Amino acid sequence: MSSDRHVPSPTDPMTGRLLEGRYLMGSRIARGGMASVYEATDTRLQRTVAVKIMHPGMGDDEEFAARFVREARAAARLSHPNVVAVYDQGADDGTVFLAMELVPGHTLRDTIAKESPMSPAKALALLEPVLSALAAAHRAGLVHRDVKPENVLIADDGRIKVADFGLAKAVSADTQHTATSGVLIGTVSYLAPELVVAGSADARADVYAAGVVLYELLTGVKPHEGETPIQVAYKHVHHDVPPPSALVPDLPPYVDALVARATSREPGLRPADASVLLHQVHRVSNALAHGVRDDPELTADLTPLMLARAWEEEDAGETGRGDTAPEMWDEAEMTALMARSGPEHTVTYPAAKPPPVGPPATPRPQRRPTRPRRSRRGPILLVLALVLALAGGAGAYWFGWARYTTTPGVIGMVQAAAETRLDTAGLAFDYTDPAYSETVAVGQVIETDPTAGSRILEDGTVTITLSLGKERYDVPKLMGLTEDEAQDALLERKLAYDETVLKFSETAPEGTVLRSIPASGTTLRPGASVDLVVSKGRQPIRVGSWIGDDIGDVLEALEKRGLVATVTSEEFDDQVPEGGVISQKPRSGTLFRGDAVSFVVSKGPELVEVPQVRASPVQSAVDELEALGFVVDIVRGSSYIGLEFVFSSDPSAGEMIPKGSTITLNLV
Template sequence: MTSHRHARSGADAPSTDPSTGSSPRWDGQRLEGRLLDGRYRIGPRIARGGMASVYEATDIRLDRTVAVKVMHPGLGDDEEFAARFVREARAAARLSHPNVVAVHDQGDDDGVVFLAMELVPGHTLRDVIAKESPMPPARALALLEPVLSALAAAHRAGLVHRDVKPENVLIATDPDSGSSRVKVADFGLAKAVSADTQHTATGGVLIGTVSYLAPELVVDGRADARADVYAAGVLLFELLTGRKPHEGESPIQVAYKHVHEDVPLPSTLVPGLPAYVDALVARATARDRGQRPADAGVLLHQLRRVATAVATGVREDPELVADLMPRPPAAGTLGAGTGELTQPLLRPTEVPPAVERGDTAAEPWDTGEMAALLGPSQAADAAAGSPPPAEHTRTVRVPVDHAAAPAPRRTRRSRRGLLALVLALLLAAGVGTGAWWFGFARWTTTPGVIGLDRAAAVERLEAAGLEAEVGPRAFSRTVPAGEVMATDPAAGDRVLDGGTVTVTISKGEELYDVPRLRGMTEDEAQDALAELKLEFGGSALTWSEDVPEGVVISSDPRPGTTLRPGAVVNLFVSKGRKPIRVKDWTGKDADTARERMEAKGLVVEVTGEEHSDDVAEGDVISQDPVDGTLFRGDTVGLVVSLGPELVEVPNVRASGVDAAREELEALGFDVDTRKAPGYLGLGYVFSQDPGSGEMVPRGSTITLTLI
């Protein structure tokens, strides 16, 4: 097979194998330059893991850079594994959180099973540990807080990550602000928690990195949110100390230590750490998962308490230590009593025993699970391990009532003794048969029906000899409407043969549309939000010309937006009409006054025009109102000046000076006289300025020249 079919680009690549006529399957050759699914142009590889490689790619449809995660060749050929990969990708795509790497798309292009994800440029938490650890508690807690925030969102949505480790924590630096963004990746490998299975190991594949595996994952492969809590606690230990808590020459030795050894207190490696920091690590990494926080949300709350104590400089806080430190084993457990019983411990080369689940026998790991940690050769050796030597035994003290012990006496052989032995054996056999019947034979296992529709679920349960009862429907974020979301008893749990299994059908995700709140009072709007299980965030007051004071104008998000329960809705509430301060424009240009006041929403009317000797033409003589507060649409009246009144100058030439003066002064003019050159003393007007017929303002001076 030639390589060009695997490094194809767009339409140049053939759609079938010429030799077989079938679609070509990816055999692991280079992907750089290939166009996946007709959409993602693959660039350089930027990371490689145990099951997949990550490439930088260009989404040519949306013209953006993304990260494309491609499963290694061969894994995609396992239909069950590929189906789980696709199913978990869809579950992760529904998880929206600022600290979670978003999953955009998923597909299978000629055997290349891939995820398209948000590209987070930067580095990983592993790089930070290498450069900065051991680091101060404040820095370590600040780095872990967004990780826990992301995990808490996943746990609320019913997702368990199962592979929390520094390599899956990405840190990007914003070039503008210089601040860092922390995002958790690889939720595509997480398993959606459902009632039918919580196993991490599927088909012999153990998901998770051994250095961060919770003890219950090592022992019986079962995981819930507390497994992520354990891994987060190990992360915190590593941030504080720069070392992993458990190390060994092989993965199985590390797994052994997770099961049989507590995570050390960080202060044993970094003296001087506050005791409450030690307590937080101890609580998160308790081997008994019942002692750990129930999920990442609880651990996040505890971390913030510790971070507050660190930030305020508290050195000792016995109450906080007492709240966080795991409780010691109760009396009667390992180490209690006065007698001794030796019990072999798991050796690093042996198959780990299963944690007791309430049945009479424990189940070991299968070979596939061992191979996930040891490799095929070591797993085979471990599965055939020999009994442990004396140094690998532990002493368990059990109470012994010495007073009740009978005194030794000599026994003798007799037929009576033989008969008693036979009767005892028969009695033991009867008891064993009864225990087998009442403990196991009458019981069967609830089959898994999660994800089936009602009819298919009932059919499967009845085929298993069980009665199906449909209970009330419930909302689910992960299970589509009409499919089974849970059973009681849960899948894998024991149930009496012929017993009843209650099936819960999903109503789909619980969603509500933001109602129209405009016109309601603030209290009425809050009540309307509460009825739809939406949270009132806060109110912003704003001016409104048409909505009365105290009444809702709008909401954010807008009406009709579909939200999940608990989503926050903010309100914009009216402060009433916006007041407008009126300025006194008297003596100023009337056109400017009109423009400025109309821009504020006022109506300007010219109520009159008058002559004025004091106010220039076009300026405001008077204003009503002169000042004060108005509202949009209110009217301001202006009286505008026409300037001084003009009077026509009469002709007084050749008139006697007294007569001319009298006539001009009667028209409101001032009169000034002067003698003409060669004055004869006649007293007659020789000329006038301004001349006759000119229009001049009343009060102007008329100059008369006399002869």
């Protein structure tokens, strides 16, 4: 499985779990409709793997769980460099999982988004390993059934691998012609017509999907688009894939022919399996490599030809679909098909049985005596044929036309009015589940089956669909959830997650949602995008160094930053002025709002009173002053007569001066 960047949820119950005592689960790297994929460590073999886990509740469906388990057994049979390897399968306390190869890189969908339309040579180079993987599967009797760009992984080193054989089935007499649980498996944009109509699939369904992928590589768009999946499926059944040259005019004709061959709506006109298509791709790649602009012979070989259907084939029970397929079903019938595709609802196209035509018998001369007998039987047979034709025509008229009426139009009517109109027309009515509508008000009819103007038996039943009004959903309350939980909550409301905006928060733990944009309670259309504002945790605040600064300025500055400044003590300091910071704790780094920084503040130098030393012997005065912390300077001036007594001091006795100051003594 491909490894994409994903922000792990700190509260994801799967992250950190040890499955079966072996697989240590990491962050989730992908999420699908039926399962999620996590990066994990195989602690037994010390390697990184991808672990695919069925979504909670899926395992309650025993048939689905069994199919999930069969994925490992089927895919593990494939050993091919272009197939994602499946290592293990197991169940741990209700959690069913697969361990498979982890492929760091991106998907073919990313390549299409960035590089398509691309040259035919490059498109075929990308498709070739995909077909090689499918060919190996087809040789093993497996059908992928979900070939699409998202399931084609491109590793960082350029290797191409096909992933998710979880929907593959072993081709057998029991499974070849059935859908699974009545539900169509596969992505609608790549479904072969026979999968849509009857739920049956063989290797040619994978060939069809590969042809659609080739079309997308060449043009950058899908061949059939629609507002709903059923509209897309309808087009796959009723419309051919258009030639890619309609959008990219310079493509060689044999490239168009290759796409047409692979995507033929008639399975019998497609390559029998991926290995046959791979051979045809090699022929086209060779022509491209030699710069051949047009090769009529190659084009003719690849162009699908409508096969003639003999009368004997129909007698043998074979039926087929001709060029009249676009008129077979309307969209309502297609909806019913999509809902009930299964063994008991397999649908095939009716084939018209042509009347036998042959050359008239030429009578031989030697049989002339028999002519009168034939001439007598001729009128009788003619009359009998006419009678049968008239009876058959009357019966056909009755069964095919006379007993039918026209379905009245009730779209837009309220329920009571619609029932009255249908009752007046002699028709019964029934109701299906109501549906949302952007244009029809609540309680009014948005759809009927059959549709207005369609033929219906005179006592038939019309199924009515009532409107629920516009489909709208309120943005749920997301504050306090983890990012993953918030995304899940949006998906449950049919809203789309767009992007995450990170913001500091003093109250919300890191990784939790602070709010959404738009805000909770805002009413949105389904699929509307919602941004999440997620906490980065508390904002760190730089402390800084304040040594020597005035404590008043420091207190004011730190208060603005949200920190608490406290003075733990005051000390005399000969170097730092009074009120200045002598030391702080912490001395640097960062803190959070409300944290404290403690300071030792200077009281300035210590002041000491100068003692009276006048008339004292010089040595006695020096000892006394130095004991008090002063520095003594002795001056023998012009009045000095050699007595060695203090005549005066500067500063004078009684003054308060800083400890360590110099006192000058004048001697006599």
